[in-house]
Amino acid sequence: MVKAIDAGLDRVEAGLLQEVRFADTIADVSTRYLLQAGGKRVRPMLTLLTAQLGAGVTDDVVTAAEAIEITHLASLYHDDVMDDADRRRGVPSAQAVWGNSVAILTGDLLFARASQLMAGLGEGAIRMQARTFERLVLGQLHETVGPQPGDDPIAHYIQVLADKTGSLIAAAAQSGIIFSGADPGFEAPIIEFGEKIGVAFQLVDDVIDLSPQPAETGKVPGTDLRAGVVTLPMLRLAEHARTDAASAALLERIERDVVIATGPLAAADPIDTNTMASRIVPSKETIDAIVAELREHEATRATLAEAHRWAREAVAALAPLPEGSVKKALTRFAETVVERES
Numbered sequence: 169m170v171k172a173i174d175a176g177l178d179r180v181e182a183g184l185l186q187e188v189r190f191a192d193t194i195a196d197v198s199t200r201y202l203l204q205a206g207g208k209r210v211r212p213m214l215t216l217l218t219a220q221l222g223a224g225v226t227d228d229v230v231t232a233a234e235a236i237e238i239t240h241l242a243s244l245y246h247d248d249v250m251d252d253a254d255r256r257r258g259v260p261s262a263q264a265v266w267g268n269s270v271a272i273l274t275g276d277l278l279f280a281r282a283s284q285l286m287a288g289l290g291e292g293a294i295r296m297q298a299r300t301f302e303r304l305v306l307g308q309l310h311e312t313v314g315p316q317p318g319d320d321p322i323a324h325y326i327q328v329l330a331d332k333t334g335s336l337i338a339a340a341a342q343s344g345i346i347f348s349g350a351d352p353g354f355e356a357p358i359i360e361f362g363e364k365i366g367v368a369f370q371l372v373d374d375v376i377d378l379s380p381q382p383a384e385t386g387k388v389p390g391t392d393l394r395a396g397v398v399t400l401p402m403l404r405l406a407e408h409a410r411t412d413a414a415s416a417a418l419l420e421r422i423e424r425d426v427v428i429a430t431g432p433l434a435a436a437d438p439i440d441t442n443t444m445a446s447r448i449v450p451s452k453e454t455i456d457a458i459v460a461e462l463r464e465h466e467a468t469r470a471t472l473a474e475a476h477r478w479a480r481e482a483v484a485a486l487a488p489l490p491e492g493s494v495k496k497a498l499t500r501f502a503e504t505v506v507e508r509e510s
Contacts, residue, residue, distance in 0.1 A: 169220050169493050176216040176225035176233070177209060183234045187281055188241075198266060198274040199281075202244055205257035211236045211340035214501075218341045218358055220494045222348025228289055232343035235285035235297065238278050240336055243304055245275030250308060251395070289347065296346075300339045307331025314398075322403050329370040330363055337369070338362030357488045361498065364482035369505050371475035374399040376510060378463040390459035393426055400474065404467035418461055425454050472506075479506045 188203055190196040212233035219229040247253070248261040249268045255261055263271035279301065286297040307328050315324035341362040345354050377392045377399065392399050402422075408415035462468060479502045489495045 169497070172220070172225055173213065173216045176219075176230060177212060179225070179230050180209070180212045180216070180233045180237065183230060184237060187234055187238060187285065188278065190277070194270075195274070195277055198262060198270055199277055201259075201262055201265070201274075202241055202256060205259045207237075207241075207257060209237060211240055211337060214337065214340045214362070215344040217494060217497055217501075218344030218354075219348035219350070221345060221354055221489070222350030224348060226348055228347040229344060231285055231289060232293065232347045233340070235282045235289075235293075236336065236340045236343060238282040238285070239297070239300070239304075242275040242278035242282065243332075243336070245271045245278065246308070249275075250312065251397070292346070293343075296339055296342065300335050303331045303335040307333075307335070321406075322400070325398065325400060325403060326367060329367045333370045334363040334366030337366040354489060357485050360485035361482045361502075364478050364485060365502050365505055368475045368478035368482065368502070371400055371471055371478065372506055372508060374401055375468055375472050375475070376508075378459055378468060379509065380460070380463070390426075390455055390462075393422065393459060393462065394455065396426075400471040401462055401465070401468045404470050405462065405465060408465075408467055415465070415467070418458070418465065421458055422462070426458060475506050479503070 184203055185200075188199045190199060215229060215233040215236060216225055219225055244256060245262050248256055249263045249271050252263075253261045254264050261271070262274060266274075283294070283297060286293040307330075310324065311328045311332065315321045338359045339362070341358045342355055344350070345352075345358055374392070378390060378401065380389055391397075393402075405415055405419055405422075409419045410416075483499050483502050486495055486498055489498075
């Protein structure tokens with residue numbers, strides 16, 4: 169099975185290089201930019217893995233894996249514009265190189281190319297792609313506007329993760345079932361697995377952001393904290409701050425030394441990044457101390473525990489699948505997601 173998946177990944181990689189080529193010079197350069205910067209290819213790997221429950225790595229499975237990865241790639245271009253990110257995959261982000269307009273249009277081109285690939289796989293593939301794309305957009309929209317009055321900010325945050333990350337991972341895993349001709353009864357558990365492991369993946373990212381080992385993570389410790397990005401550790405910290413003086417003091421230090429909001433960030437209220445009008449640049453010692461304090465706080469430990477819970481639920485969803493190498497590999501994948509350090 170491992171050899172078949174490795175060979176399939178080689179086919180996917182070659183196909184990606186071909187599919188993101190454009191006759192237009194500017195489009196050709198910008199669309200290949202992040203692809204050539206690398207990537208873990210987690211989604212294609214899941215497509216190829218679940219395909220082992222059917223006929224294996226067929227031509228249609230490879231095409232679907234390419235389409236899913238191109239969809240993911242397109243979303244990165246848009247995400248970097250929304251987040252005003254300076255870097256992606258170790259290189260300057262596309263919007264930093266060409267500006268927001270080119271980055272957005274490049275993402276649109278890639279979404280179009282992914283749709284073309286899915287169209288060749290039939291009406292069902294088009295529907296799946298459209299549903300997934302809709303959820304990606306809704307996730308970004310809800311992240312941008314934040315929770316509305318009366319919303320639970322943590323439930324809102326988890327739903328954003330499910331839409332922005334879980335939906336595409338689920339589509340990747342589902343594609344392997346569909347296009348390998350596997351038992352349709354496997355689709356529901358595989359979709360649930362993908363949704364839940366996607367949430368776990370992003371929650372671990374929240375913890376990794378606070379890691380003191382930038383050489384391993386590829387990120388400056390506290391990158392999200394510096395940018396005023398809402399993460400579960402921050403939301404949990406806001407919860408603790410309602411009743412715990414030390415947590416309230418830490419939250420106040422983050423507001424004062426890292427992000428200046430237009431109004432006070434009440435511990436009982438959702439964090440609204442749209443109100444974070446300006447930022448100061450704290451000293452390295454100050455930000456390091458704040459990151460270290462948040463890293464060791466119960467809020468961060470609770471976030472990691474939450475990630476493990478979602479991973480366990482993902483594995484439990486695999487119960488209807490037959491015992492064997494695929495189920496074992498998916499279980500190990502879930503364990504790896506929550507054990508990773510970068």
